[in-house]
Amino acid sequence: MANILLEMRHITKTFPGVKALDNVNFQVEEGEIHALVGENGAGKSTLMNVLSGIYPYGTYEGDIVYNGKVCKFNTIKDSEKLGIVIIHQELALVPEMTIGENMYLGNERGHRLAIDWNTTYSEADKYLKMVGLSESSKTQVKDIGTGKQQLVEIAKALAKQAKLLILDEPTSSLNEEDSRALLDLMLGFKKQGMTMIIISHKLNEVAYVADKITVVRDGATIETIDNHGTEPVSEERIIKGMVGREMTNRFPKRENVTIGDVMMEVDDWTVHHPLYPERKVVDNVSMYVRKGEVVGIYGLMGAGRTELAMSIFGHSYGVNITGKLKINGKEVHLKKSAADAIKHKIAYVTEDRKGNGLVLSQSIKVNTSLAHLDAVSSHTVIDGDKEYAVAEEYREKLKTKTPTVEQLVGNLSGGNQQKVLLAKWMFAEPDIMLLDEPTRGIDVGAKYEIYCIINDLAAAGKSVVMISSELPEVLGMSDRIYIMNEGRFVGEMKASEATQEKIMAVILQSGRGA
Amino acid sequence: MDKPVANQSNIRKADPASLLKKNAMLIILVLVYIFFTIMTNGRMFRPNSFASLINQNAYVYILGCGMLMCMLTGGNIDLSCGAFVCLLGALGGMMMVHWGMGTAISIIALLAIGVVYGCALGAIIAYVHVPPWIATLAGYLAFRGLGTAILGVSTTNSISFNNNQEFLSIFSGTLFKTPEGTLNWPCLIVGLVAAALVILLVFRNRAVRLKKGYEVDQIGMDVAKSALSAAAIILVMYKLAYSGGIPTALVWVGAVVLFYSFITSKTTIGRHFYVVGGNIEAARLSGVNTRRIMFIAYLNMAILTSIAAMTTVSRFTAANADAGKNFEMDAISACVVGGVSASGGAGTVLGMVIGATLIGVINLGMFQVNLDANYQRVVKGFVLLAAVVFDILSKKKAK
Numbered sequence: 037m038a039n040i041l042l043e044m045r046h047i048t049k050t051f052p053g054v055k056a057l058d059n060v061n062f063q064v065e066e067g068e069i070h071a072l073v074g075e076n077g078a079g080k081s082t083l084m085n086v087l088s089g090i091y092p093y094g095t096y097e098g099d100i101v102y103n104g105k106v107c108k109f110n111t112i113k114d115s116e117k118l119g120i121v122i123i124h125q126e127l128a129l130v131p132e133m134t135i136g137e138n139m140y141l142g143n144e145r146g147h148r149l150a151i152d153w154n155t156t157y158s159e160a161d162k163y164l165k166m167v168g169l170s171e172s173s174k175t176q177v178k179d180i181g182t183g184k185q186q187l188v189e190i191a192k193a194l195a196k197q198a199k200l201l202i203l204d205e206p207t208s209s210l211n212e213e214d215s216r217a218l219l220d221l222m223l224g225f226k227k228q229g230m231t232m233i234i235i236s237h238k239l240n241e242v243a244y245v246a247d248k249i250t251v252v253r254d255g256a257t258i259e260t261i262d263n264h265g266t267e268p269v270s271e272e273r274i275i276k277g278m279v280g281r282e283m284t285n286r287f288p289k290r291e292n293v294t295i296g297d298v299m300m301e302v303d304d305w306t307v308h309h310p311l312y313p314e315r316k317v318v319d320n321v322s323m324y325v326r327k328g329e330v331v332g333i334y335g336l337m338g339a340g341r342t343e344l345a346m347s348i349f350g351h352s353y354g355v356n357i358t359g360k361l362k363i364n365g366k367e368v369h370l371k372k373s374a375a376d377a378i379k380h381k382i383a384y385v386t387e388d389r390k391g392n393g394l395v396l397s398q399s400i401k402v403n404t405s406l407a408h409l410d411a412v413s414s415h416t417v418i419d420g421d422k423e424y425a426v427a428e429e430y431r432e433k434l435k436t437k438t439p440t441v442e443q444l445v446g447n448l449s450g451g452n453q454q455k456v457l458l459a460k461w462m463f464a465e466p467d468i469m470l471l472d473e474p475t476r477g478i479d480v481g482a483k484y485e486i487y488c489i490i491n492d493l494a495a496a497g498k499s500v501v502m503i504s505s506e507l508p509e510v511l512g513m514s515d516r517i518y519i520m521n522e523g524r525f526v527g528e529m530k531a532s533e534a535t536q537e538k539i540m541a542v543i544l545q546s547g548r549g550a
Numbered sequence: 551m552d553k554p555v556a557n558q559s560n561i562r563k564a565d566p567a568s569l570l571k572k573n574a575m576l577i578i579l580v581l582v583y584i585f586f587t588i589m590t591n592g593r594m595f596r597p598n599s600f601a602s603l604i605n606q607n608a609y610v611y612i613l614g615c616g617m618l619m620c621m622l623t624g625g626n627i628d629l630s631c632g633a634f635v636c637l638l639g640a641l642g643g644m645m646m647v648h649w650g651m652g653t654a655i656s657i658i659a660l661l662a663i664g665v666v667y668g669c670a671l672g673a674i675i676a677y678v679h680v681p682p683w684i685a686t687l688a689g690y691l692a693f694r695g696l697g698t699a700i701l702g703v704s705t706t707n708s709i710s711f712n713n714n715q716e717f718l719s720i721f722s723g724t725l726f727k728t729p730e731g732t733l734n735w736p737c738l739i740v741g742l743v744a745a746a747l748v749i750l751l752v753f754r755n756r757a758v759r760l761k762k763g764y765e766v767d768q769i770g771m772d773v774a775k776s777a778l779s780a781a782a783i784i785l786v787m788y789k790l791a792y793s794g795g796i797p798t799a800l801v802w803v804g805a806v807v808l809f810y811s812f813i814t815s816k817t818t819i820g821r822h823f824y825v826v827g828g829n830i831e832a833a834r835l836s837g838v839n840t841r842r843i844m845f846i847a848y849l850n851m852a853i854l855t856s857i858a859a860m861t862t863v864s865r866f867t868a869a870n871a872d873a874g875k876n877f878e879m880d881a882i883s884a885c886v887v888g889g890v891s892a893s894g895g896a897g898t899v900l901g902m903v904i905g906a907t908l909i910g911v912i913n914l915g916m917f918q919v920n921l922d923a924n925y926q927r928v929v930k931g932f933v934l935l936a937a938v939v940f941d942i943l944s945k946k947k948a949k
């Protein structure tokens with residue numbers, strides 16, 4: 037039996053009106069990778085915030101025992117002194133600063149009054165090598181990709197002499213390749229004796245990397261699953277713990293599928309980068325989508341999927357866009373704006389709901405009517421009652437959990453925010469819906485509900501284009517799949533013929549050919 | 551389980567804590583007024599004080615509406631409006647006094663100059679993407695110089711409007727004038743009608759909402775709300791009735807405030823201002839023409855500045871080089887004290903009006919207790935800071 041490095045005993049944390057954690061017990065052995073899984077709002081992040089001292093000693097009940105000693109952390113500095121380092125989901129790097137400056141931010145090397153840059157950069161380079169980065173520590177952070185930025189965050193943690201590393205959704209913004217590299221790096225650290233806690237929604241990754249998986253539900257630890265066997269634990273097994281019941285179908289069945297004529301057609305679509313106009317972001321893409329059809333576009337992050345969708349949506353992204361866009365067989369020019377695209381009954385449901393999808397400081401009502409405000413107003417005067425009724429209608433239809441539609445969107449959980457975003461675009465009454473990562477960052481139960489909504493849209497004769505980097509989702513939901521890589525479409529398959537292996541093979545081949 | 555409570559009961563329970571928080575500035579305003587009334591042995595409560603409050607602060611309400619629209623788009627401000635008041639005053643003086651142009655023509659010309667500057671400023675900000683505070687800093691520096699140079703035609707650096715009673719009566723006159731100290735019936739009747747309208751609107755709205763099955767406040771809340779607003783309106787108009795009649799400045803302020811109140815709360819374009827300030831990218835991808843909103847914000851500001859310039863010149867019966875000094879700061883302060891978000895997307899015309907009134911009451915009160923002018927500035931500075939700190943803290947607690 038290995039040494040217990042960390043034990044959290046009977047942790048209870050209450051926020052005004054909510055018990056976020058209820059008598060949680062959690063043990064981590066030295067030298068293991070321990071995964072923490074659970075739906076959004078289950079209490080994973082709260083637990084880690086208690087551990088790292090973000091919620092200081094005294095604001096919670098229970099004990100943290102680290103290395104055999106009871107700890108009373110008042111700030112995050114206290115926990116870092118003992119080697120407990122947390123890497124948050126949102127990268128906390130300053131883009132305009134160099135990697136080295138970022139790594140020692142708040143932890144500067146040298147004299148109290150003067151920073152020793154030589155030590156800073158040479159030590160930074162040492163840690164960068166440990167995480168497998170060949171970049172110089174004098175490179176500016178904005179010049180490296182998200183994958184490498186995540187590695188810089190890890191190097192930064194190592195520089196703090198981390199003994200227990202906590203990674204909160206480390207792969208949520210990474211593509212498949214970078215994710216795998218990161219997970220392998222974690223396995224490498226484990227061999228050197230590092231202890232790690234990983235929080236993740238991606239269950240296949242959890243199964244791949246973790247020794248133990250603790251499931252958190254409704255503020256309590258439900259069970260800890262051993263993952264030492266020869267076969268990695270199945271995703272269904274973990275999901276069962278997370279939702280408290282067997283999920284027989286992760287993807288709802290579509291009934292009475294009737295697929296009609298071609299609704300939208302894109303020919304030879306090429307888009308250039310707005311800042312580097314010589315770079316092609318979308319390269320000669322042709323595609324079509326029929327009425328009542330769900331077309332999946334699978335591709336890794338950075339493949340140009342979002343750029344393709346946004347450029348179709350009234351040239352909202354990119355410059356020097358060439359190619360033909362036909363709706364119902366007629367060529368249209370949507371060069372002006374998103375408003376133009378909405379008029380032609382196209383909707384783009386963004387992957388970044390907080391960044392460019394919702395107005396968080398406004399109510400559900402305001403967000404729901406935003407893209408189609410004319411429908412609830414006469415002569416530019418808004419009919420408040422009508423607007424309220426519309427918002428109520430969509431709240432019921434999409435089962436958005438909220439006491440009232442006057443609630444600010446910023447106060448909702450991720451899944452409910454996504455529903456408001458969908459409601460906004462459904463109310464705009466589009467014929468063509470471009471859904472960009474419609475289930476990113478939301479939990480299993482809410483995902484299922486979103487899938488049902490997508491199926492309903494298709495059943496109502498809408499044309500749905502679903503962009504996703506989750507293979508099972510693309511396979512489970514689409515009628516037809518386009519595969520995108522490095523700005524080009526490299527394959528097209530009927531969903532009935534597609535498998536994960538076939539799709540990955542197409543991507544690998546296209547990479548080699550280029 | 552997660553049944554929406556909205557449909558279970560149609561009566562919204564009054565929550566004293568949130569009620570207090572929502573109306574905090576209003577309560578503070580009343581307390582400050584009472585404080586100064588005691589300090590001045592009742593002088594603050596005389597009809598003249600009410601008239602001064604309106605005449606002295608008319609420009610703050612008018613510019614405040616414009617500044618509110620700018621701030622809504624994302625905490626953007628207009629630094630040039632004060633200096634533009636000076637320039638417009640000088641130009642107005644040239645037109646009406648030196649060149650002998652007609653009053654109506656001159657007013658139209660001044661508005662047109664506002665439109666031209668507004669279009670230029672709006673275009674530079676919305677389409678050339680110059681940050682607003684830099685774009686308006688240029689006007690701040692240039693306009694006062696230009697205005698003072700124009701006023702150089704007169705040896706006193708000032709142009710008197712005393713010979714143009716027509717212009718003065720439009721912007722700083724009194725309607726239905728009666729001698730001070732006697733009751734002016736038209737003024738009181740206007741007050742009574744306005745009060746009746748407020749009560750009517752509150753209860754009509756309640757009836758409509760009940761009929762449609764929407765949530766309404768407890769009946770006591772609505773009664774209290776309408777009774778207090780009606781009482782406040784009647785009190786102000788009653789006091790004004792003894793000061794000689796309805797100041798034309800009040801008509802201008804009332805029209806501007808009501809118009810912008812309607813625009814911001816009821817129209818699609820008003821809604822677009824809020825969403826642009828809340829999340830400009832989300833607004834753009836929802837089909838809102840974000841550049842046009844920025845353009846309108848600054849065009850609108852310049853037009854309102856023209857109106858404010860005319861009320862200012864008219865109140866001092868002269869255009870001079872100091873006119874409009876710090877007006878931009880007064881307008882920004884009114885917005886900020888009135889709870890308009892410094893980062894955009896939140897704030898109401900009513901809030902700004904309360905903020906402006908509070909600052910106006912403090913100014914007048916300090917003047918009446920003969921506080922040294924330098925210390926008056928100190929107090930104003932701290933009031934502004936306190937208001938913002940209070941606002942942030944009360945929002946934090948709400949979390």
